[in-house]
Amino acid sequence: xxxxxxxxxxxxxxxxxxxxxFLGLCPFFGVSKKLTNAFSMSMAVTFVMLMASxxxxxxxxxxLIPLDAEYLRTVVYILVIATLVQIIELFIMRTNYSLYSxxxxxLALITTNCAVMGVTLVNTxxxxxxxxxxxxxxxxxxxxxxxxxxxxGIRERLEISxxxxxxxGLPVAFLVAALMGLAFSGFAGMV
Amino acid sequence: xxxxxxxxxxxxxxxxxxxVLALGLxxxxxxxxTLDNAIGMSGAVMFVLLCSNMLVAVIRPWVSGIVRIPTFIxxxxxxxxxxxLVFQAYIPALYxxxxxxxxxxxxxxxxxxxxxAFASRNKLSLSIADALGMSLGFMAAIVLIAxxxxxxxxxxxxxxxxxxxxxPVLDEQPVSLFLLPAGAFLAIGLLLAVFRKWGLIKxx
Numbered sequence: 492x493x494x495x496x497x498x499x500x501x502x503x504x505x506x507x508x509x510x511x512x513f514l515g516l517c518p519f520f521g522v523s524k525k526l527t528n529a530f531s532m533s534m535a536v537t538f539v540m541l542m543a544s545x546x547x548x549x550x551x552x553x554x555l556i557p558l559d560a561e562y563l564r565t566v567v568y569i570l571v572i573a574t575l576v577q578i579i580e581l582f583i584m585r586t587n588y589s590l591y592s593x594x595x596x597x598l599a600l601i602t603t604n605c606a607v608m609g610v611t612l613v614n615t616x617x618x619x620x621x622x623x624x625x626x627x628x629x630x631x632x633x634x635x636x637x638x639x640x641x642x643x644g645i646r647e648r649l650e651i652s653x654x655x656x657x658x659x660g661l662p663v664a665f666l667v668a669a670l671m672g673l674a675f676s677g678f679a680g681m682v
Numbered sequence: 683x684x685x686x687x688x689x690x691x692x693x694x695x696x697x698x699x700x701x702v703l704a705l706g707l708x709x710x711x712x713x714x715x716t717l718d719n720a721i722g723m724s725g726a727v728m729f730v731l732l733c734s735n736m737l738v739a740v741i742r743p744w745v746s747g748i749v750r751i752p753t754f755i756x757x758x759x760x761x762x763x764x765x766x767l768v769f770q771a772y773i774p775a776l777y778x779x780x781x782x783x784x785x786x787x788x789x790x791x792x793x794x795x796x797x798x799a800f801a802s803r804n805k806l807s808l809s810i811a812d813a814l815g816m817s818l819g820f821m822a823a824i825v826l827i828a829x830x831x832x833x834x835x836x837x838x839x840x841x842x843x844x845x846x847x848x849x850p851v852l853d854e855q856p857v858s859l860f861l862l863p864a865g866a867f868l869a870i871g872l873l874l875a876v877f878r879k880w881g882l883i884k885x886x
Contacts, residue, residue: 511863513712517791520704562767565785566759573755605708605789612782657878661704665871672864 495626498619502630504678508606509638510671515606519639520664524650529643530636537632539579539601540610543572544628547611548621568611576601606635641671686811689804693815695882699792700823701874702883706792710824711866712783715835718842720828722776724821726769726784730761731793732813738801739809745802754797755788762787792820830869835860 508514518532547568555561580598584591601607610631614624645667654663699705709727713719734757738745745753766784769777777784787793796816801809833839837852859865877883 513708513863513866516707516711562763565763565766565788566756569755569759569788573752605786608786608789609782612785616782657875662871662875662878665867665874669864669867669871672862672867676862676864
């Protein structure tokens with residue numbers, strides 16, 4: 492149990508996907524302008540991360556490793572993620588339309604979100620068991636969501652603040668990310 | 683020929699993938715802690731972008747509609763696998779230090795973006811110009827960031843084991859902040875602001 496907690500905290504805070512591993516930066520800088528959007532996006536990403544980890548684990552351990560074909564994992568993982576996102580999108584569209592109108596546009600963007608691909612690669616590289624993979628996906632998603640929501644709150648304030656023209660938009664967002672990154676480096680060595 | 687040069691040169695400054703389009707940021711920040719990593723990553727990206735743009739431009743008449751994007755993804759993933767295997771076999775040290783960022787070239791929005799926005803609509807020679815220009819622009823950007831981060835973060839600049847120069851004071855008291863992830867955000871944010879101030883890049 493403590494192992495699982497360590498994995499969760501490690502993925503969410505110490506090796507935070509956005510601020511430490513630089514994964515999922517496009518939504519971090521693109522979507523995180525409104526608090527509600529940031530929350531929906533991070534829920535969608537967490538869900539896809541969990542599903543992707545749940546599907547790629549058996550594929551890796553029951554198909555790729557016995558066949559000695561681990562070099563194919565890049566191709567296989569990206570196809571699994573792309574297919575999965577399509578299926579989830581269709582499923583949500585047919586079953587719950589109000590949820591689809593809230594999440595729908597984000598789902599299409601998730602295929603090329605490196606955070607989802609990143610979590611599956613980390614799971615394989617670390618040699619996690621199935622349960623550990625699920626916990627690590629949950630932790631990665633929670634860390635991604637935390638940072639995205641924090642950033643959107645800061646950016647709502649930045650919109651009304653006085654800045655030099657050359658700093659507006661992306662440059663100042665990078666500087667804010669740098670300060671957040673410094674804060675998160677304080678978590679290093681916690682576990 | 684003029685058109686070829688135009689497509690080639692646009693990636694270098696006017697639509698620089700990192701500073702102007704803000705595409706492919708993950709590798710730009712993650713592997714710029716040393717110059718070696720930046721050069722290795724841009725070499726890999728150049729190979730994948732060039733090969734995928736060429737192949738997409740060639741098969742363009744037969745691929746259309748809804749199968750387009752999945753086809754491009756498989757093409758890119760294949761070239762990424764090739765480049766990972768080559769790195770693993772011939773430069774294992776670089777392969778180790780690039781880690782998961784090498785397979786993650788698959789989801790680099792810059793490569794899929796060029797395949798979809800350019801190579802699927804233009805002929806082979808122009809697609810080669812576009813890939814070369816874009817990847818050289820990417821290389822210039824991440825090498826610049828890496829030089830700044832490594833010089834300030836360690837007080838010296840090394841290139842595959844050869845020390846290029848050592849700074850007098852920073853050598854003993856390096857600003858190790860620049861080697862931390864926060865330093866990457868700081869370096870790219872300040873560079874972007876300076877470029878905008880000089881008018882190299884338009885403001886938002």
